[in-house]
Amino acid sequence: MWLLPCFFVRRDARRAGITAPLIEAAVDLARSHSATAVEAFPIVAQRRVGASQAFLGTREMFAGCGFHEVARPSPSRAVMRREL
Numbered sequence: 001m002w003l004l005p006c007f008f009v010r011r012d013a014r015r016a017g018i019t020a021p022l023i024e025a026a027v028d029l030a031r032s033h034s035a036t037a038v039e040a041f042p043i044v045a046q047r048r049v050g051a052s053q054a055f056l057g058t059r060e061m062f063a064g065c066g067f068h069e070v071a072r073p074s075p076s077r078a079v080m081r082r083e084l
Helices: 019-032 059-064
Strands: 002-004 037-040 068-074 077-083
Touching (some): 002 019, 019 037, 019 059, 059 077
Parallel strands (some): 002 037
């Protein structure tokens, strides 16, 4: 199991579609090292969030990259997993 804890995208590069390719590259790297799954702990947002929380990624972003929710430790956090 590999974990994707957070992402940093420079301010001038945000909202340019960079996070999904970063997630896919991390999944590919995990797969190449024989990981069986990748997990992340994104926020569950009802509205747009600021950079102080967005570095975790959003549930929707990970779902769009093939992750599925396996737990909800709090109303604002999800555990997302992608089996490899």
